[in-house]
Amino acid sequence: MRQGFSFHLLRASERARLHFDFCDRIETGVERFRQRGTNSGRRDDLWLSRFHSGFIPQSFGFILTGERKGFSLFPMGLKEGKLDPEFLSRLLELLRKGDGRVEVGPQPGVDAAVLRLGGGYLVAASDPITFVTEDLSYYALVVNANDIAVMGARPQFFLGTLLLPPGIEEGEVEGIFRDLASEAEEMDILLLGGHTEVTPGIDRPILIGTMLGYIEEGRYYTSGGAREGDLLVLTKRIAIEGTSIIARERRDEVERHFGQDFLERTLRFNREPGISIVREALIAADSGLVTAMHDITEGGFAMGAREMAVASGTGLLVYGDELPIYEETLKLCELFGLDPLGLIGSGSLLLSVPPERADDLLAILMKEEIEARVVGEFREREFGFMIRRGGEISPLPAYPQDEITKLFQ
Structure with a gap:
């Protein structure tokens, strides 16, 4: 590897060290950015500073980050975890907000939706279980029930979407269903239905839950009610x-x-x-x-x-x-x-x-x-x-x- 440079290409499932000739291509690209900046009347060091601090050249389709002694290349994709709040806010702006019956709609940091229904409020939440396979049913019920309870409602009804990896044994699937029925009964939650399928692209069962609760009277809560001084x-x-x-x-x-x-x-x-x-x-x-x-x-x-x-x-x-x-x-x-x-x-x-x-x-x-x-x-x-x-x-x-x-x- 050329002294002073250490390039890495990171992808979703692999990390490979790049070769000298690719380094040369990147250096050529940097020089083109320098020339582009000069031709447009911008200072060379502005373009280079952007490169050194994380410039995103669209022509390469990568993000270049780091200092000269250790550049890294990352694909312009999303990492595991929650979406950036600003990005999520932009996405949620694309959604229809409702017709007046929606008391609490989609917004970052809020646990569930609230819909005015009759003389009370229907509270709905959805969460997947992706980190665990043991106690899958228990996690799905509890995590979704939590989102309902923090709104002030008692969790009552559950729907689940169960995605299964190819090759899974019938006995394992039956075990998930038995656990789901047992845990729901223990928590006094009624199972309404859902969807089950074997799907490519996953290596373990994933259970996506939707929980419903109802507030007959009183008020509901959200995560956004805190006031300065609380x-x-x-x-x-x-x-x-x-x-x-x-x-x-x-x-x-x-x-x-x-x-x-x-x-x-x-x-x-x-x-x-x-x-x-x-x-x-x-x-x-x-x-x-x-x-x-x-x-x-x-x-x-x-x-x-x-x-x-x-x-x-x-x-x-x-x-x-x-x-x-x-x-x-x-x-x-x-x-x-x-x-x-x-x-x-x-x-x-x-x-x-x-x-x-x-x-x-x-x-x-x-x-x-x-x-x-x-x-x-x-x-x-x-x-x-x-x-x-x-x-x-x-x-x-x-x-x-x-x-x-x-x-x-």
């Missing part, structure tokens, strides 16, 4: 779901480092402390003390809190030293180099509450044996999204790609 409350601790997924995906390594008891304990994290926030969300809704609710999913606490502030049109200060984390979670994140702030976190509920009501809310949750604490405050929009640790305030990290995806790379 406090941010967290139930349980961060990265619960991620802890369980790590244990499932890295069983041998986890057992080798921490032992069988530790492995079994973390495997059960999806059940205890659990990834459901339905109970605490309905208790909070019934209290009438909160202004907004949001459940933490992909991108972890950091993205969940940020989404809540964006939806509410506020800034946010997170009390980093107050964020609770289970010892098991911390050990697993240290072992695999993951940041718990950005680790998928179903099982934790975010609530906004006026300062004068915070103690009453915490007392109600404590009475129901639900762990909760204040972990931040909503500020003016111009404040941005910040975190305070050890007296120092810095930008709150963003995790458009959940930390759990590092396990699959």
